[in-house]
Amino acid sequence: MTPEQIWEAATPAERRLAGVALNPAAPVDVLLRLLAGESAAVRMVLCRDRPLPGAVVDAVVDHPDRYTRSFLARNPYADPEQRARLVDDPEWFVRAHLAEAPRADDVCRPRPLPDRTVVRIIDTYENEWVGTGLLLQMSPGFRSSMATHPVAKVRSMGSGFWESLTPRVRAALLADDDPGVRESAARHQGAYERLRDPDAVREDLPAHSCHARHHLLMYGALAPDVVAGALAEDAWLIAGNATTPAAMVTVLAGHPDPEVRTRVAERADLGAAERRALAVDPDPGVRLALSVHPALSEAERAAIDYEVTQEESYGHHACGFPVPVPPDADRLRRDALSAHPLLRRRAAAAPALPADLVALLADDEDLGVRVLLCQNHPGAPAALLLRSFLEYTGRDRWHLTRHRDFPRQGLARFAADEDPAVRRLALSDAGLAPGPADRLTRDPDPRVRADAARHPGLPQGRIAELLDDEELAHRAAANPALPAATMYALLATAGERRP
Template sequence: MSNRPHTAEAIWEAADLPARRLAGVALNPSAPTDVLLRLLACDSAVVRMSLCRDRDLPREVVDAVLTHPDHRTRRFLAANPHVDPAQRARLVEDPHWLVCAWLGQGPGYEHGRSELPEHTVVRMLTTYDQEHLGTLYRQVPRSARWTFPSHPEPKVRAYACNWWSELTVRERSALLADPDKEVRENAQGKGRHLDPEYVERALPDRPCHARTHLLLHGALSRRVVEQVLAAPAGREDLAMIAANPSLPLDVLALLARDPDPHVRETVASRPELTAQQRRELAEDPHPAVRTRISLHPALTEEERAAIDYQVDSDQTFGRSDIPAWLYDSAKSRRLALSSHPVLRRQAASDPALPPDLVTRLSGDPDLGVRVLLAQNHPRAPADLLLRSFLEYTGRERWRLTTRPNFPTTELAGHAEAADPMLRRLALLDPQAPAATVDRLTTDSDPDVRADAARHPRLPPRRLTELLDDGELAHQAAANPVLPPSVMHRLVAALDD
């Protein structure tokens, strides 16, 4: 078995200083194509990883990666979030299973959706082993939803069953009666949780994933409900059936007065609640229950405002994981005009929110509303983005700086701030004084030092010094003002 490191972390740890320096050159946006091609041909795993995984590539370099003899190098391109997905798709016929598996996995969730061409997805579904499809569902174009249920290839129709809840009655019926056995079995498997007798037979008697799924989504018979009420297998069982749409209304009423506040909080989300039940939950002694019922769609704004709810601002306000096409414009408008900050937060996450509501929510008194708007709307204004970064200190804060309209001028004044994130902010300013950039290469924070080493205003003398720095050589070599002559010299050292 090969002793070569395989994970990204192991590859990086195994690299020496010259290799890490060349990995920086591989990421340099000013690197000429001939330099990139020479790096691709070198024997360093960390260099090829940086080049093929962590940046966009000219077409000529992509062509060379596709025919590279090392499958580990090709696999990096298969999951590269920076290149056009159509370029990644060119690996669909790769002869090595690992490359195919990485293509099926695709870029990580943190990079958002990266949709492969529909014909590529079809090719993968019809030729790949199931274990190589990874998170392919995140790479399927939305257009496939309309074509896959009636596709001529049985494996594609079988895959369409994964969207069971979105399929029309006619599409479901056709898949249940499909001439192909695999398609029928997939369709039956997706729909069988709607059969109370099946749920009764299949429900495990111990806490596990299968029990959770059936208690939350299965059609619950009266017998199953009574079993759970009498002897729950886990502490969450009552809350799970409280969330199940098939729960009988008399049991819902019973759980609305359950001693466990988590169960009552779950009940408070149910649309079937009567006015009396809503009033009782609005006066619940537990704040989480009152807060949950304050979001109920049946309440008027006056009723909502009368509830003593609590809004938590100490949480993550980041990218929404709801696909843009699932937002309803009329609902978003209604929520944006609500007096309840949590409902306005929901509206603020809609990337298609119209300009008048963007303007309105940009000045919202709630921090969560402003930050969520800044994180998710492609036209969030510059002043909102900067204000959100200055005021919000939670997770995904730095992502705000990557939003389309984030301002980069007049930021250098933050270079003296106590908060290292603000000192990093100063380094986004392309006009930051060279002396300031130089000083920040010795900052106490490693991220600040790394950003300073990449800054185009870094004095040439200091940039040259950092190319031999054990910590910052990688970042210095990626600095866009590094002269091409220096890049060629560093690459030429590969032949020595």
């Protein structure tokens, strides 16, 4: 069964016990009794959806049910060292889930596995298990050093970043003592060189639309006849290719499709004549793309009639798995001081932004700048974090509350706000009075009701009522103010045995 099916099949009593499993105040012996129980839903929630004390992790690692162990492997709240204990699990099912990245939610994002665990996975797991999920669990330092790692299979995998490797490292991989590393390096070198050979690209180019064709037209070295052949159906793909001849770029700059012209406007090698033409393009998206071109002066940018919307190019966390490139300090400062909000947003999204620029952008007039600074910079001020949450309603809004410096006090004043997300914010304040907490359990918004049912300030009588509420019983059972005696009573009622 999938996790969704397990939860759908759970009885009301099981869901109530699953709430106890989430309760941060639950004694360890309660958690161990839940782990020893028969309910798959309870074990799933316990092992997958909360931080776990060491004694419970010990019991999970030794649990006879492979699904139970796999839930720990997928737990984004668990300490990476705890998840790493499953690296040599006897069941491939558990090991495969460890190699995958745990699911992210609006509460937390997974942390990297220990480097030694990543090495163990690369060195001992089947190749098909070592993919994107594992890349997402690597520390940046580990990714950047893979090509020179002492373990051969790690070096072999590191050769996949061929384009970013220095000539010295490439040469070392091609002459490596390990034949597998040499073979991998040669394969990646061959693919790299073939992508830069116009004749090879022509030979490899599929006639039908597919991923391979799109990749070659976007990144491969293109001969003039290939460019001409792609002009009718694939103009957008060749418009951003660095090898598209300058004469054809000029043609594409006048293409009837504004998406093609936008792609041309983003080219770093765009000529002055094309820049002048696109600066007055009838499409606002084209003008906006051109307005951030690196060749323009601040005065030239200001002369372009562009408009930046609040949804444009922000609202995303800095995440992913490319080998990190050291930031250009001069470009960061130039972008941060620009009059153009998109350039300031680009600077705000850099975690390496210097403290003086953080302070400068914290007072920026553009909401996008302020939100990106909060989403991506560990030094974002507390007042800015709260202000950004109140003003920003887009993607990843709730992640702002997970910043280490997000204020936790004084939020109770938002309990009657018209925005349900802001009312929910009030429930992050442990000092919220019992009356408002009680009222919010009846809120029209389901997320607000769910958080209110778990608020420690909720009156005991209301907690007891909610334990019989079909919607909120498992939330109320997770309330840290729930007496331990009630937890034991719920266990006894369900017949859960002692471990």
